[in-house]
Amino acid sequence: MFAWLGNFKLLAYSANRGPLAHPGLSAGQWLLMLLLPFFPAKRGHRRAKAGGVLLALGGNIALGLALTAFLTSPAGAASSVLRHTGYALYVFVAASLLLDCAMPLGCAALNHMDLQPSMDNPFVSTSVREFWGRRYNQIVSAILQDTVYLPIVEGRWVAAPREQPQEEPVEQRQLAKGGDNGSSEGAPTADAAPSGLRRRAAVAAAGPAAAAARKLHHVESTSSTGAATAMINAAATAGAGFHGADSSASLAAMGPQDGTQAGQVQAGQGRRRRVPCSRARQLVAMAASFAVSGVMHEVCIAFMCGGRLEGSYHMLCFFLLQPLIIVAQDAATAALLPLWLLTPQEEEAALRARAGGSSSARARGSSSSPGKWTLARRAVTVLRVLVTAVLVVASADVLFWGPFETCRIDERGLKEVLVGVQNVKGWVAAARAWFASAAAL
Secondary structure: OHHHHHHHHHHHHOOOOOHHHOOOOOHHHHHHHHHOOOOEOOOOOOOOOOOOHHHHHHHHHHHHHHHHHHHOOHHHHOOHHHHHHHHHHHHHHHHHHHOHHHHHHHHHHOOOOOEOOOOOOHHHOOOHHHHHHHHOOHHHHHHHHHHHHHHHHHOOOOOOOEEOOOOOOHHHHHHHHOOOOOOOOOOOOOOOOOHHHHHHHHHHHHOHHHHHOOOOOOOOOOOOOOOOHHHOOOHHHOOOOOOOEOOOOOOHHHOOOOHHHHHHHHHHHOEEOOEOOOHHHHHHHHHHHHHHHHHHHHHHHHHHOOOOOOOOOHHHHHHHHHHHHHHHHHHHHHHHOOHHHOOHHHHHHHHHHHOOOOOOOHHHOOOOOOOOOOHHHHHHHHHHHHHHHHHHHHHHHHHHOHHHHHOOHHHHHHHHHHHHHHHHHHHHHHHHHHHHHHHHO
16 A cells, blocks of 8 residues: 555656645655655645544554454354444554554654544545545545546646745835834824734735745645545535636535635645636546546455456446445435535535625525534434445445455454464563563562
């Protein structure tokens, strides 16, 4: 997997995309970004934090041991659905241990850069689109967007130059310094206001981009919105059409962003120019991204099968099926659910899209508590989460896990875990014996 990510990062770098193309990286940081499964955090997504690392580590280890005990027991072999669900949880635990638990160390090594966690509570996804685009394995999702999705959407392999942030006007810089003359003689005026007020006035007049130009200590991703999230609009706006694809900003499904943070990103790195793009091209880009993911999964399975292809190509078919499920589910959601039954984030995004980004969009929206969680909205959201889980688990049960069982990858993996547990028990017993003998002396 690390080789897959490293090669695709270099591929994206050749097109001036991806994490390696971010400005401000030293040679050591660039090498770490290449070799390790780290990716700058996406706008609007949760950042990796060091606070709960030990708690998450202990929880993942406990869950992994419980799953091992279940899958190696007769109960685990009784039902293929239960066994495959256990495999899915096992993959989640393995990815969290391998990627997310090392994120705080990566943040420190990369000069406290905000990094993207691999998993973001995939069990609460309200749609298959959200599952793949915002919550599950976001490292792979981000690199597929840079190497497959964005080149197709933009119609060019090499990324367009970023728009340079506008410099602060001379008058505003003088105002921030203390007025046109730099003098405070005579009666107090607006120009002679306290320096802090002048700075705040200049910041307000110049806008968030100019204010953020003085805070360029952040290095953040502006082009990684997820291979599936940026592929199609939110379900509520499925019929509204597309007016373009902006590779630096999230689409409607991403929800509202923090204005100050967005200003910092735009000022620090510039922003990709908006590229006119049809819905058909975005759907083609989405399908291509999933197809490439399927091919790479087939390659990984071939390595685990001793260097030979498994032969059924069920893994590839699984990923080719996902775009069809996404389109069908989004169309059904748009047709069956009114705005006031969508999540507040989806409702706000849909209203903003319909009103052309107007600040009064929500005021002209639905009449049933726009932006608030109502009882009906919570019930519908729970139902959508259950439907999404059924769609993902059912499609994986039919197509995804078969290649693992054909090559006995699952059996070999469980045996390796059991051997590791026995080794740890032996080390603990040896340590206890050594301490006991030392205490006896």
